[in-house]
Amino acid sequence: MKCWSIILAAGSGSRLAPAAGGKKKQFIEWKGAPLFWHSAVVLSRVARMQGVVFVFPEEDLEFAREQLASLDKFRCLGMPWFAVAGGKRRQDSVYNGIAALPRECQTVLVHDAARPFMTPALVNRLLDALKDGAQGVIPAIAVTDTIKVVDDGIVTGTPERATLRAVQTPQGFIRSVLQQAHETCRAEDWQVTDDASVLEQAGIPVAIVEGEPANIKITHPEDLSMLESQTNTAPA
Ligand code: CTP
Ligand code: MG
Structure with missing residues (x-):
């Protein structure tokens, strides 16, 4: 199955920007290259990966293409x-990224540029699950904190912790399934924060594989210290 990836780098990085001199986080330099480059390098080490669609803010597109x-x-x-x-x-x-996939693409991974620490092993677990018949598959890790539901500052519930997972990207999909689900998402104006949610709302089962604790999303200023301490990723 021909697999492509979509690397999402079109956010404004508003939570991190004040600590990065106003720079959008995907353009922060790490090991001599911007963050958006590092995940692409990991993906390129997976033999089954055929290519990448990068998605950038419209105002940065020309500069990013040159870079x-x-x-x-x-x-x-x-x-x-x-x-x-x-x-x-x-x-x-994501919708724009899907529209740019070549016709040959049959399976697709959608990945946040703000997660530069994923490994080829994780990518291979996702691709294996798709090969074995999953329509959608995501990396998940058990949560260690007790999670509360809060409404207007008051705790209203405590979901059974054993049923909860924290999920990551890359998230893997059969391309036609993701494309159709995103068409419905757009038509129905669903609000989602990941792509698995789009399949869930469309009633399509999403499988999980084991995620990676180190595969964090650089989100807040304190996460920048992870870039200084991370050594388990080979030079880009
Ligand atoms: N992203 C994107 N297009 C958007 C919003 C987000 O491609 N309109 C990307 C970001 O570039 C990031 C990933 O989605 O790689 C995850 O989003 P998030 O961590 O929320 O990044 P930002 O939206 O850029 O940051 P913030 O929410 O702090 O503004
Ligand atoms: Mg955001």
């Missing part, structure tokens, strides 16, 4: 890539 071309020239990604403009919400950026 990618120069990185590719000197560090050689080893697979084809496209770069397209994203949208206002994350789900709009």
Whole structure:
């Protein structure tokens, strides 16, 4: 099954920007390259991965394309890539990314550029699950904190912890299933924060594989220290 990835780098990074001199987090330099580059390098190490669609803010698209071309020239990604403009919400950026996938693409991974620490082993677990028949599959880890439901500052419930998982990206899908579900999402104006939710709302089962504790999303200023301490990713 021909697999492509969509790397989402079209956010504004508003929670982190004050600590990054106003820079959007996906453009922060780490090990000599912007964050958005690092996940692409991990994906390129997986033999079954055919190519990447990057999604950038419209106002940065031209600059990001030039940056990618120069990185590719000197560090050689080893697979084809496209770069397209994203949208206002994350789900709009995914929609634009799906529209740019080549016809040959049969399975797709959707990944946040703000998660640079994933490994090829995780990517392979996801692709194996799709090969074995999953329509959608996501990395999940058991939660260690007790999670509360809160309404207007008051605790209203405590979900059974054993049933809860924290989920990550990349999230893997059969391309046609994801595409159709996102069409419905747009038509029905669903509000979602990940792509598994789009399948869930469409009534399509989503499987899980074991996630990676180190695969955090750089979100808040304190997460920047992870970039300094992380050593388990090979140079990009
Ligand atoms: N993203 C995107 N398009 C959007 C919003 C988010 O491509 N309209 C991407 C981000 O670039 C990021 C990923 O989705 O890689 C996860 O989103 P998040 O961590 O929320 O990033 P931002 O929305 O950029 O940050 P913030 O919410 O703090 O503004
Ligand atoms: Mg956001």
